[in-house]
Amino acid sequence: MSSEQIVCDKSDLIENSGVCALVDGEQVAIFYLPTTKQQVFAIANWDPCGKANVLSRGLVGDIKGEIVVASPLHKQHFNLQTGACLEADVSVKAYRASIVDEKVIIA
Amino acid sequence: MSAQKIVVVGNGMVGHHYVDQLIQSDIKADITVLGSETRPAYDRVHLSEVFAGKDPSELAMTTREFYQENQVEAHFGDAVVDIDRANKKAITQSGRQFSYDKLVLATGSYPFVPPIKGSESPECLTYRTIDDLGEIKANAQDSKIGVVVGGGLLGLECANALKNLGLETHVVEFAPGLMGVQLDDSGSKMLRRKIEALDVKVHTQKATSLIDDQGDETKLRMHFADDTHLDTDMIVFSAGIRPYDQLAKKTGLEVGERGGIVIDYHCRTSDSDIFAIGECALYGNMIYGLVAPGYRMAEVAVKQLGNEEEKPSFKGADMSTKLKLLGVDVGSIGDAHGKTSGAISYIFADEKEEIYKRIITSADSKKLLGAVLVGDCAEYDTLLQYFLNEIDLPDNPESMILPNVEGGAPALGASALPMSATICSCHNVSKGDIFSCIDGGCCSVADVKDATKAATGCGGCAALLKNVVDSEMEARGISVDKSICEHFPYTREEIYHLVRVGEIKSFDELIEKHGHGHGCDICKPAVANILASTWNDYVLQNNHVGLQDTNDTFLANMQKDGTYSVVPRIAGGEIKPTQLIAIGQVAEKYNLYTKITGGQRIDLFGARLNELPDIWKELIDAGLETGHAYGKSVRTVKSCVGSTWCRYGVQDSMGQAIDLENRYKGLRSPHKLKFAVSGCTRECAEAQSKDIGIIATEGGWNLYVCGNGGMKPRHADLFATDLDDETLVKYIDRILMFYIKTADRLQRTSVWMENLEGGLDYLKEVVIDDSLGIANTLEQQMAHIVSTYQCEWKTTINDDEKLKRFRQFVNSKTEDSNVVFVEERGQMRPASDDEKTKLIAKSA
Numbered sequence: 001m002s003s004e005q006i007v008c009d010k011s012d013l014i015e016n017s018g019v020c021a022l023v024d025g026e027q028v029a030i031f032y033l034p035t036t037k038q039q040v041f042a043i044a045n046w047d048p049c050g051k052a053n054v055l056s057r058g059l060v061g062d063i064k065g066e067i068v069v070a071s072p073l074h075k076q077h078f079n080l081q082t083g084a085c086l087e088a089d090v091s092v093k094a095y096r097a098s099i100v101d102e103k104v105i106i107a
Numbered sequence: 108m109s110a111q112k113i114v115v116v117g118n119g120m121v122g123h124h125y126v127d128q129l130i131q132s133d134i135k136a137d138i139t140v141l142g143s144e145t146r147p148a149y150d151r152v153h154l155s156e157v158f159a160g161k162d163p164s165e166l167a168m169t170t171r172e173f174y175q176e177n178q179v180e181a182h183f184g185d186a187v188v189d190i191d192r193a194n195k196k197a198i199t200q201s202g203r204q205f206s207y208d209k210l211v212l213a214t215g216s217y218p219f220v221p222p223i224k225g226s227e228s229p230e231c232l233t234y235r236t237i238d239d240l241g242e243i244k245a246n247a248q249d250s251k252i253g254v255v256v257g258g259g260l261l262g263l264e265c266a267n268a269l270k271n272l273g274l275e276t277h278v279v280e281f282a283p284g285l286m287g288v289q290l291d292d293s294g295s296k297m298l299r300r301k302i303e304a305l306d307v308k309v310h311t312q313k314a315t316s317l318i319d320d321q322g323d324e325t326k327l328r329m330h331f332a333d334d335t336h337l338d339t340d341m342i343v344f345s346a347g348i349r350p351y352d353q354l355a356k357k358t359g360l361e362v363g364e365r366g367g368i369v370i371d372y373h374c375r376t377s378d379s380d381i382f383a384i385g386e387c388a389l390y391g392n393m394i395y396g397l398v399a400p401g402y403r404m405a406e407v408a409v410k411q412l413g414n415e416e417e418k419p420s421f422k423g424a425d426m427s428t429k430l431k432l433l434g435v436d437v438g439s440i441g442d443a444h445g446k447t448s449g450a451i452s453y454i455f456a457d458e459k460e461e462i463y464k465r466i467i468t469s470a471d472s473k474k475l476l477g478a479v480l481v482g483d484c485a486e487y488d489t490l491l492q493y494f495l496n497e498i499d500l501p502d503n504p505e506s507m508i509l510p511n512v513e514g515g516a517p518a519l520g521a522s523a524l525p526m527s528a529t530i531c532s533c534h535n536v537s538k539g540d541i542f543s544c545i546d547g548g549c550c551s552v553a554d555v556k557d558a559t560k561a562a563t564g565c566g567g568c569a570a571l572l573k574n575v576v577d578s579e580m581e582a583r584g585i586s587v588d589k590s591i592c593e594h595f596p597y598t599r600e601e602i603y604h605l606v607r608v609g610e611i612k613s614f615d616e617l618i619e620k621h622g623h624g625h626g627c628d629i630c631k632p633a634v635a636n637i638l639a640s641t642w643n644d645y646v647l648q649n650n651h652v653g654l655q656d657t658n659d660t661f662l663a664n665m666q667k668d669g670t671y672s673v674v675p676r677i678a679g680g681e682i683k684p685t686q687l688i689a690i691g692q693v694a695e696k697y698n699l700y701t702k703i704t705g706g707q708r709i710d711l712f713g714a715r716l717n718e719l720p721d722i723w724k725e726l727i728d729a730g731l732e733t734g735h736a737y738g739k740s741v742r743t744v745k746s747c748v749g750s751t752w753c754r755y756g757v758q759d760s761m762g763q764a765i766d767l768e769n770r771y772k773g774l775r776s777p778h779k780l781k782f783a784v785s786g787c788t789r790e791c792a793e794a795q796s797k798d799i800g801i802i803a804t805e806g807g808w809n810l811y812v813c814g815n816g817g818m819k820p821r822h823a824d825l826f827a828t829d830l831d832d833e834t835l836v837k838y839i840d841r842i843l844m845f846y847i848k849t850a851d852r853l854q855r856t857s858v859w860m861e862n863l864e865g866g867l868d869y870l871k872e873v874v875i876d877d878s879l880g881i882a883n884t885l886e887q888q889m890a891h892i893v894s895t896y897q898c899e900w901k902t903t904i905n906d907d908e909k910l911k912r913f914r915q916f917v918n919s920k921t922e923d924s925n926v927v928f929v930e931e932r933g934q935m936r937p938a939s940d941d942e943k944t945k946l947i948a949k950s951a
């Protein structure tokens with residue numbers, strides 16, 4: 001991805017859950033956790049374990065202090081900041097995400 | 108001392124145990140193992156499980172690698188044929204010679220085949236080894252009828268195997284009764300009744316005189332001494348075992364009159380450098396045909412090699428047994444025939460339930476000498492402990508076996524057992540051993556199992572072991588952490604109470620008051636589920652949506668490629684042709700793979716996320732509603748047509764099924780719930796395999812509870828009989844709400860009930876007798892759920908905000924390019940990885 005870009009409105013996000021956006025042909029899962037400091041997180045939507053584009057549809061939470069999403073297919077956890085998988089030796093791409101003026105920005 | 112050369116002949120269960128014990132001891136030894144079977148030792152006791160689907164490799168007790176790692180030289184498939192005692196050498200069939208300082212014979216035994224003319228035919232088999240299993244299976248393939256000769260313990264196990272292979276099964280026994288060694292006359296008769304009820308034909312007092320090929324439509328005919336005959340395709344002999352003592356005889360060791368290598372209490376044969384252990388050994392004129400005594404001999408024999416002054420000795424062994432034969436519980440303890448002089452008996456027989464129990468006590472009724480249990484072994488563990496530890500019986504010993512007597516049978520608490528009490532006889536683990544494990548830091552049944560091997564042999568002691576461990580943990584005030592996850596220091600049941608009592612309506616409120624952190628994929632769905640079964644709010648409400656498990660979030664079941672399945676409710680399996688057509692039209696329009704499910708309804712697969720709302724809109728317009736296939740909730744009420752159509756039906760099972768499904772649909776519970784209603788005892792709806800099963804009777808409905816299929820099938824238990832409609836519903840209301848209140852997360856009703864202290868009887872007390880005084884509350888709570896039902900899909904398609912969620916991308920109308928279908932048998936299915944690569948390459 002080249003540079004920062006606005007992908008959607010804050011109102012497109014779902015509190016404590018994820019949605020998916022198409023950014024330069026890449027599927028990006030965007031999570032909105034209003035009670036955390038960072039508030040929005042973005043990682044690739046592709047689940048390398050289950051081999052499907054589904055991470056945006058997983059449950060979010062924290063495990064031993066790491067903010068994670070659990071894959072909806074087989075429940076592996078991915079760190080929302082780094083994209084690292086807690087159970088398997090794989091990781092997914094992590095993006096920088098922020099909300100500015102009610103717009104969601106991904107880089 | 109330099110290493111002694113130890114040669115072990117025979118690598119069966121006992122031979123291996125000997126090697127294992129020797130390796131673990133600090134005795135220096137060069138060990139050689141010589142086995143005539145082609146594979147290392149395996150678990151013969153569980154051989155029959157192979158017929159029930161187990162892979163023979165799972166029976167292995169050791170491996171060649173294990174022996175190698177421990178410097179044990181092992182040769183398989185090469186029997187020892189001679190022992191040169193003068194030069195201390197063992198010689199094998201292939202001519203190899205192994206010199207020894209000490210030789211151990213662990214050659215076991217072989218099935219006895221009576222010398223009957225014709226018994227050498229290829230359809231006449233035996234049952235002792237993995238190789239035998241293969242032959243039995245192969246023979247069964249082109250057989251319809253199978254006969255087992257011998258009605259003892261092994262014979263009946265073998266009969267079960269033949270039944271599992273789908274054969275019409277007969278048992279032919281020479282004696283007047285079955286299992287004559289372990290059971291008295293009446294016990295044996297009861298066992299026969301039960302086995303015959305299972306369609307196994309039993310022929311007693313039959314002496315086979317000839318086997319030939321004169322069968323009418325079968326391969327063989329057995330002729331009996333009384334001039335009758337029986338046609339069969341195959342015969343398995345299980346008429347007793349004979350010790351492998353030929354080797355001992357040949358080399359001049361002392362053997363018993365009726366076979367068996369004579370040993371002393373140190374397990375030495377008449378040559379002090381040769382030991383014999385296990386089923387080939389004769390101690391005190393007795394062959395011990397069980398593995399536990401063999402293990403004890405192995406341990407004793409190992410100890411003789413050590414330096415200790417005091418050498419332990421073998422003192423005989425208890426031959427009590429508890430078994431499930433053809434699904435029938437049978438137990439035999441001590442002097443089952445009451446032969447001790449002055450012994451008296453207490454007997455209980457229930458011919459309706461087909462239960463027989465007898466205890467034999469000393470003349471003064473103070474000590475238990477023996478017991479026979481057929482049809483129900485619930486008291487076996489307790490009785491065995493009374494017997495083994497010579498515990499004084501209560502004043503009214505009959506209470507030990509009478510059902511529901513005033514004051515109840517005095518179940519022997521773990522605390523009443525002496526420290527020396529053997530808990531696991533297979534691995535010789537005493538209560539004291541378990542306590543020292545707990546002293547050493549073990550704090551669960553699993554830890555103790557790992558440390559002592561208790562309950563890893565025949566498994567018969569598992570319940571007692573759990574009892575001993577749990578009660579000791581409790582006594583020591585060690586609490587086991589049962590918290591649901593790191594965010595809440597509570598069990599599911601405790602969280603349920605917090606929600607109800609504190610009238611908590613959201614996850615945020617709950618975690619703020621009673622937990623910490625953000626929650627996770629364990630606690631969030633569990634709490635969402637509790638909130639739903641308590642308040643029954645719309646599950647996609649803003650403050651609930653992020654809590655739902657994958658499937659509930661989108662009200663559909665996610666498939667492997669990220670698409671979804673759609674399951675409309677078809678209550679009781681009844682569907683109007685117009686609705687069938689509507690389903691067909693939707694499937695065709697959206698190109699969905701269509702299948703009749705195992706639950707009497709129709710599943711449409713391969714819907715993309717963004718198609719779900721449109722699909723549901725059309726289904727709802729056709730009068731259909733959500734089937735909750737995605738939720739931990741009521742799934743289906745399976746039905747049969749019942750009295751409306753069927754010539755046997757005695758009640759309207761169809762109407763009942765539909766009413767029940769409509770009453771409980773949408774009910775969220777700790778795990779999914781399945782029901783069925785059958786119109787008569789033929790049970791076409793398979794109600795006895797459901798959480799709630801109902802079978803029509805002339806007088807009303809019989810209610811069965813807590814059954815399931817799935818991973819660990821369990822037959823439902825009969826809960827109440829001849830209920831009218833109103834009482835039936837009342838009981839189900841109470842049972843389900845009590846389950847929701849007290850079960851663990853993802854615990855089905857079967858496991859829940861088995862873990863309820865007091866089990867079925869307790870559940871009956873709570874539900875039927877209202878022993879906790881909560882029946883009214885439970886009914887009211889259910890009434891609330893029933894009155895607040897909504898079709899979640901209907902609510903969803905009418906809410907534009909909610910529909911936004913069903914977009915594949917928030918910023919594009921493109922579809923997921925990784926969802927690729929191919930056609931098979933005229934319908935589409937997800938492409939495999941290979942197919943995808945090819946298809947994508949082509950289109951690029």
Ligand code: SRM
Pocket residue numbers: 664665672673674702703704705706707708709710736742743779781796814815816817818819855
């Ligand atoms: C569709 C269906 C198979 C079929 O092609 O026929 C099916 C499909 C699934 N079953 Fe099933 N089960 C289906 C009937 C059954 C039955 C038969 C029955 O209900 O009579 C059983 C055994 C009976 C029982 O449950 O006692 C059954 C025992 C299971 C189990 C094991 C439960 C257990 O206690 O061991 C699971 C796993 C679980 O729930 O944890 C399971 C889980 C599943 C899941 C939900 C697995 C998943 O998470 O993806 C499947 C997805 C359903 C979907 O995508 O729509 N399914 N499943 C059947 C749907 C019935 C319906 O109309 O709702």
Ligand SMILES: Cc1cc2nc3c(=O)[nH]c(=O)nc-3n(C[C@H](O)[C@H](O)[C@H](O)COP(=O)(O)OP(=O)(O)OC[C@H]3O[C@@H](n4cnc5c(N)ncnc54)[C@H](O)[C@@H]3O)c2cc1C
Pocket residue numbers: 116117118119120121122123141142143144151152153154155185186187188213214215216234235236261264351354384385386387395396397398399401565
């Ligand atoms: C179907 C079945 C179910 C059973 N169920 C139970 C049960 O529930 N509870 C229970 O306690 N017991 C049960 N038993 C009995 C139990 O399996 C035996 O008591 C136990 O296996 C005896 O062990 P062993 O080592 O003495 O003999 P085995 O296990 O028979 O091993 C002896 C080994 O020595 C080999 N051998 C023989 N001669 C030679 C030779 N000359 N050279 C080299 N090798 C030789 C044999 O081939 C065999 O591999 C069951 C047995 C069977 C067949």
Ligand code: SF4
Pocket residue numbers: 747748749750753754755756757760785786787788789790791792
């Ligand atoms: S269960 Fe009874 S009523 Fe129902 S279909 Fe079978 S035989 Fe007929």
Ligand code: FES
Pocket residue numbers: 530531532533534561562563564565566567568569
């Ligand atoms: S008694 Fe057999 S495993 Fe414990």
